[in-house]
Amino acid sequence: MKLQEYRSKEILAQYGVPLQAGTTATTPEEAEAIARTIARPVVVKAQVLVGGRGKAGGVKLAETPEEAARHAEAILGMSIKGITVRTVLVAPAANIASEFYLALILDRAAKAITVITSAEGGVEIEKTASTHPEAILRMPLHPLIGLQEHNIRRVAFFLGISPDLRREFRQVLRGLYDAFVGTDADLAEINPLAITEDGRLTALDAKIVLDDSALARHPDLELMRDLNEEERSETAARQAGINFIKLDGSIGCMVNGAGLAMTTMDLVKLAGGEPANFLDIGGGAKADKVAAAFRIILDDPNVKAILINIFGGITRGDEVARGIVEARTTLARHVPMVVRIVGTNAAEAAPILAEANLITADSLDEAAAKAVAAARADA
Amino acid sequence: MKLQEYRSKEILAQYGVPLQAGTTATTPEEAEAIARTIARPVVVKAQVLVGGRGKAGGVKLAETPEEAARHAEAILGMSIKGITVRTVLVAPAANIASEFYLALILDRAAKAITVITSAEGGVEIEKTASTHPEAILRMPLHPLIGLQEHNIRRVAFFLGISPDLRREFRQVLRGLYDAFVGTDADLAEINPLAITEDGRLTALDAKIVLDDSALARHPDLELMRDLNEEERSETAARQAGINFIKLDGSIGCMVNGAGLAMTTMDLVKLAGGEPANFLDIGGGAKADKVAAAFRIILDDPNVKAILINIFGGITRGDEVARGIVEARTTLARHVPMVVRIVGTNAAEAAPILAEANLITADSLDEAAAKAVAAARADA
Amino acid sequence: MSILVSGATRLVVQGITGREGEFHSHAMQAFGTQIVAGVTPGKGGQTALNGSVPVFDTMAEAVREVGANASCIFVPAAAAPDAILEAADAAVALIVCITENIPALDMLRVYHVLRQQGIRLLGPNCPGLTSVAERAKVGIIPNDIHRPGSVGLVSRSGTLTYEVVQAMTDAGIGQSTCVGIGGDPIVGTGFIDVLDMFNEDPETEAMVMIGEIGGEEEERAAAFVKREVRKPMAAFIAGRTAPAGRRMGHAGAIISGGAGTAESKRAALDAAGVAVADSPSHIPQLLRAAGVGG
């Protein structure tokens, strides 16, 4: 789960990272009022989870509170990569002497929390990696004892942090690490970490991405989820315990298992169609879950047909078949359904599906072809 | 550094271990006043760092505050294994249903913090170990990730802790572990850990021994040192940065290096004498340190001769020689001194010692023999 | 023959008294797996699987009392890392963790502790593995999809694995061992580990690898195959249509920073001489084409 800049900064501030958090506003008037209370100039920043907000005009400097209000007015309601800006962050602007990139990631290859840092701050690390990779230090930390003082020293010397700022730098990296571990993050990034002209270290922008699997033990962080930036259907799916991602095609997919769900999408494409979604219904899908999955899929008006692909293992085929038949009666909208059930209790599922006059298929390839055909016929 | 029972309990209570700490008293009146404020009966316990206080009559049960005062009167001033009792602990007495032994040690062989536990509480673990070792569970913890929930479960099941007390037991062991790590302990022991007749877990007695090397980062714990139970000369040595242990013989020893200091003692004994002390003066001993060492050695009236054995390495022989000569002039009392200096700058040391008319020796065996002879002559 | 499990496997099931643990223990036992114990803290002294198996409070007892040498874990995510560490401390040789949604930082720790102890972990978030010829299964792969044979299969997925195994069985191509390594970012055993074992296993004549988007394990496996493997191999990679930056069900299935795409993995495998299928159903014909018999 990605956190907004202002949420990420709230967290880093709690862990002692020096920064000027600023305050969020949802109206120009609020932005103006906030600007009045802090040192000028201020910066007004769109709070969206997509990249490139600067280029899109979502970050503006204001010399006066009135200017802050005008900028907020321009930014609020703006659409950045399809996301409507609903919140801006108003914070004191810094006079930047130099900028760094400093991040921690969960490094799958190194199987470690890894520091990634560069003296080239303010630009995307992928850009630095492609232009001059030697400017980047990638340092895996020991997985059982974590961030050590010598790790901090090495990063500080790599970045050329001056002796008088080393204590403060230690606080930044220690805080970033503690925040990473404390929130179960996948990524905790400060970009840029700036040295101001008056010689202070400060985190000007921050991004934290949380490990979804760990959210269960961080109810406080779960509350930071920004539902405005999530598809309504994805929110509904999450609440129903269904793995769902909305896509742009016309063939709704309902599958058990993530790998098989991706494969089902791939085969729809291979059959000449476009998947409308990724949907993994999980194990042991009963009627209520199937019904929820139907509602979520059909909430998308583009969906012209549904492909249901169940490989019975934990999930029993006949249960799913009954669930489908039962749930179908509750639907607001009807589209052709192609059902393929194999594996555990597939034989028991077959007559149930036949009786309900559902289109069935033996192989996944066949199911995909039938679903694509059905969607075309329906269009 | 050993901590008194009441100090150990203070620490364990801070880490959430359930116990009834009680309050210390140094007079019978105080003991009586304390007894008035707590549930009866109470137990009055001598606070000494030596074992066997129970057998020595240093632990007594009192039904009334008056009885507590009488017991305190008897115990205060009592001598237990040479230590005069100056403090008693007055605490509520428990009705014990069952008792356990539970300790953590720094296990040199396993190179781990190791849980040692037994369902036979209230007796010394060494006794259980010799009578029925199968009643003891010895479980090393992972040195990098520490106490895990499965470790706690295993101990709880080993001890047969009933389901309703498992949460409380978890708190005991978790607290004991956190206290061990938090104070840099060598040993943290609860004996007995009792289940009372009303079904609560409580630590009735506790002992913490701290790692002397870690005291520098625990100034709060250093303040818990009981100077009453330390030889005055040992306190003085510690403050002078000298490793010193008082013994019962007549030959004072001043050596650089712990192994060589022990060896010097051993050779004194082999030569027919008895060492009066262990003294390691450390590296680079200058005149002031040598003078302090002399004062500490001569504070013991049994000392009839001093053997100085220096192997120059870091320490330079001539510096020590000059230190000896200089320090000797400041001494309140004079005894024969046998000086052996070898290694770095031993050649430069020889004329200094000769000029000062000190008895010298080439080998350690010879030095020991001369010191023993000198002590006899002096006696 | 088989890798990792065999008739000598003496399995303990952690969480045997739970709904899933019990269901799958029955299936494992029905398949032929020798289940010697269950562990559920607090239920020591009871029995499970219709009285056929003793239940202990701790793994230490299960190992001491009945000589368990492998463990299968059906314990909720919050307690699963501790269960794995408990099994490792009890020194079983193989631990298979079925549990999904274990926090990655917990697994990081567990991974390194087990590695240092020299204990093999499969998973978490995996369907386990099945030795077809030896009738030994540790995990949840359905019993009746197999046919004994000489193809070793390794996969990051669950039901997709079943799909491929079923397709092989239907085509008359049998399996030696089928291994699901799990869909999480940090898993105990990777593709290369399993491919290496198959490569050394005299009874495995060909291999199938089922990958998916995310990470670079498939690319590394391809490099390993190119260097070390001479047995015929086919592969399938799921997620060609997966959008970047989204986690596709599995915690590990995400394309990030341009890395981890299906195309990158397919290209790497192709370059390593592995036949890459467009659909799971094509796997059998690719194997046949590579000379794999019944």
Next chain:
Amino acid sequence: MSILVSGATRLVVQGITGREGEFHSHAMQAFGTQIVAGVTPGKGGQTALNGSVPVFDTMAEAVREVGANASCIFVPAAAAPDAILEAADAAVALIVCITENIPALDMLRVYHVLRQQGIRLLGPNCPGLTSVAERAKVGIIPNDIHRPGSVGLVSRSGTLTYEVVQAMTDAGIGQSTCVGIGGDPIVGTGFIDVLDMFNEDPETEAMVMIGEIGGEEEERAAAFVKREVRKPMAAFIAGRTAPAGRRMGHAGAIISGGAGTAESKRAALDAAGVAVADSPSHIPQLLRAAGVGG
């Protein structure tokens, strides 16, 4: 010949600009050790040892820039564990830590991290080691007490080691390598490790072991010697007169619960066929009696 260090040792001194670090670096250089760098955070870019050696801010630089492969640590106790971990992260093959009074729990952690990384640590609280024939010394053992020869010496002590070495040299018995393992309860390298290396070292014909009260390392070493060692051996154990329950200077030198006495160690060594001396000065004659020549 020698164990652990040789002419190929490229030493970096951590804490080279400190008083002790500088003093002993000069001595090591004078003995013949190849010191290639110093490390003092914040003093990178300076030089040490009369301009002969560059100083770096980090161990990573020292290894990268001048190919250091061993480190000697003269860093105060509060910073020493981190310095050891830094050296290990920089992947030098040998780390010798002279520092005393390092908290035991810090060393516990360091010990296991280094073990897992496969890096050899000597110490802490040790005098280091000297290869006499190869003129390579890492540590603080005095330069001029040696005589080249074929006896390997291992000791938990500092000055007591010098005493024994001097006695040997005075008696005309030369040394191959002298190793001080340190007097702390948790040290990186134990008696058995060093005895094993001496046992395998073709240039070491006999061994001397100097132990002291506390722990059971000497007893374990005796069992190892009985099992594995066929070279002549003499030993000395300090602390026959040490009282129980008191720490005799070294953090590890304590008799507790009746274990760790000098008599127990002497008896174990005696049973293993090791000649045990009553005084350090007897070591040479015991060696001669065991057939050791000049």
